[in-house]
Amino acid sequence: MALSRSARRGSRLLALATAAAAATSIAAAPGASPGAPGVGDPYFPNLGNGGYDALHYDLGVRYDPPSGRLDGRTTITARATQDLSSFNLDLQKLEVTSITVDGKRAAFTRAGDEITVTPKYTIRDGRQFKVTVVYGGVPLPLSGPIVFGSDYGWMKTKDGVFVACEPNAASTWFPSSDHPSDKAAFDIRIDSPAGLTGVSNGRLIDSWEKDGRSYQHWRTKKPMATYLATATIGKFNVRTGTTPGGIPIYVATDPVLPTGGVDVYGVTAEATDYWSEVFGPYPFEETGAIVDDMPQAGFSLETQTKPIYSAVRNETTIVHELAHQWFGDSVSVKDWRHIWLNEGFASYSQWLWDEHKGRRSAHDSFIAAYNARPADSPFWKVKIGDPQRDTMFAQGVYTRGAMTLQVLRERIGDDDFFELLPLWTKLHRYGNATTDAFIRLAEKVSGEDLDDLFQTWLFTDTKPALP
Template sequence: MHRRFMAPGALAAASLMLVIPASAASHAPGAPGIGDPYYPAYGNGGYDVSHYDLRLTYRPATDELEGTATLLARTTRDLSRLNLDFLLDVGEVRVNGAKAAFATSGEHELEITPKKPLDKGTDLTIVVRYKGVPSSKKAYGFTSWHRTPDGGVAANEPEAAWWWFPSNDHPLDKATYDVSVQVPDGTQAISNGTLQSTSSRLGWTRYNWRSGKPQATYLATLAVGRFDVTTGTSDSGIPVVNAYSKDLGPHNGAARASVERTGEIADWLSEFFGPYPFDALGGYVPNTDTGYALETQTRPFYSPRQFANGSNTSVVVHELAHQWYGDSVSVKGWKDIWINEGFARYAQWLWSEHEGEGTASEIAAYTYASRPADDPFWTVKPGDPGPENQFHGAVYDRGALALQALRDTIGDDAFFTILKGWTAKHAYGNASVADFRRYAEEVSGQPLAALFDTWLFQPSKPSAAVARAASVAGPQAPERPKSWKKIAATNGVHAH
């Protein structure tokens, strides 16, 4: 608040102004974006959400969704107004119990004006009542809601929340979740975390799911349909819930043969990345016509097409690796996507070695040799690929090459110490590529700026001499590893 001195003669006039709180001038609308240069309108400024409580009713036959979202948050600045990211039709908004004015703007902004301005550090309870048909809504020309023959699915990256709940939609604002969904009897609702309870009444069944660890908005998922659900427990004691649409057809066997190994694969990954960071595991395969998979927290989404050529545990490895790299440790900004995708792809290389289908070093050599220097692949910079190339194959393959070069430069002991230490240091938080380089230098005791620049930031193929020095290239053309086809099948696994 700004202070100023008044002459005595001005006091009478000034007294007329005192009906407006002196602090009102310092209150301003929160930003309609959180500040990510890749997606300027994603997320919002001025507040931080700690918890989402979503109470929903969904009608599969008509794709109608009705809900009440309660957000617990705190202001981070003086606010006269705040935004949420959302697409469905809003009927009422309340802020701390009082009705608030609201309007829509842009592609996906819900502008909320509380009855009174909000001071910095104010605890907020925001209640939004809404309804709509998610499949009828588009933003920027696309939808992240997948209509299925028996229901619908919310799963996409970097945005999926707008179609089913209002949010501060950016990984920087992670929160815990309670998701309660009422659906007609005979239909299931699958979401993240652990199933707390179910109850049935008058032809409807309600499923109550809870995610008790911080979760980014794009990692929240909802799938409604008719599923075969399997349950179990990993050797490490984590409960596993998997779900498969009843109408997967010829993909059913391969999907189950892959996803049912979730507990085994997660335990194996923990040898490299540290203890599994959440209290639930699983995956689900709905009958969608999309081609990608997504690391939705604790319960990855898999398209049936991932299993069109038979079982593929490699894609399961990829999505489960993200539970550490991407979910527990999330990006600070979307330009840091290498920390998600390069590491998940490298986990596939380690799995290939585990399965006896080609070592990480052999796959790296083949990856390097398989693309000539004039291939546009090498012009993409994994360390900052740009929004148009965020899920380009180079972020995955060249990103994994960078890790192999790092491993060969600093040695296995330091490398695997970094993989575990990083996930412990930044658990349930956010970090950047620059943070990772500094941590790798700290652990290894070596300067690594040149290595990171060469493999992550130069728009050209590293020279043969540089590749040989990092054991990424050999004197002869390498043979194609046995696992190459399976790994290549997950290229574009997150294609928008």
């Protein structure tokens, strides 16, 4: 039955009134509350944000090396995990120009490194939404005792910038939920002066020069922790190809660095393939390296798909950072107390590599490291199962973590040990894990009660007796 014109008009008015009432009810939805300003990490309470799960970052950054200025536009696609009246983003020091949520201007306030965003309407639990932030300024590196007393984060070089952000410096150059428990896919677009190259994570989607500018678009489809993102810019010699096992590889090397020494491309290809046999299938779309002239950084970092090195490093550094692609990048810590799951495993990989090459057994490496440190050494004072924030990168976390794994290997035997490693990376692939989860899995695989072993090697502050 057809409606009359007046009836149709009345129907439209009713629909509009109903929609307006619904919008009003959304704006004042009962039970909605602000998302937490942090995820509750005991070392960094305000890192990350509650109330939503970041799914994808679309980063556009324009960098001017002479002034050091960065202008950015970041769009985060997220899913609400509660009814949100407001939510937070982590951003350090840079100035925010505007924020929109689903294309509509949103109010925002700032308290230190926390941006509180209040959208026009409540974001319902389970709903996806997009937040776009326009911002700019001069990013500054962080410093302090955490990372070997070195600067870290966004660090200027002679021709660009070296970007290595573990554990809490991603938010010095883009707004984020800056904690490894909130991983996401990334598109990163880098705009810099012509003649420079921006290198980032994943695969290079496009690259061109226009009007005196150089543009690169990188994409990583696999989940990535924010601290593993990079937008390193400079003059680079680039070599691409595939490893013997067929994994795409991209290696960028600063041309001012001396040639010879370690073959970064060759070792990267070989180690990626070997770890794929030992730890399980390579978890990402590309492997590689960024080697930049940045000796003052004093460290390298396992940026996802392309570890970044502050100079030409030795072979053992390369195999360490590549092992992190499994331990730290694919399987990330639930919170920073569990950092030995990253560094102990990557350090143990150096012993496994020497064993693989026939240079020295992992057992002999363990004994040498054990004997090199007397009982009164500060090395033994850090309980590496919970090392505390300012000593989370202490040498004990690395080497004593490796010792723990060798003791475990000798306790349960090679068959169970080398079943355990790829099973661990398979069960927690692209996710987050804890020390307790590793202990339980080791006990399940071996059929043994291992609490005494892990208590002794992870949670005591004295030099353990040899088993």
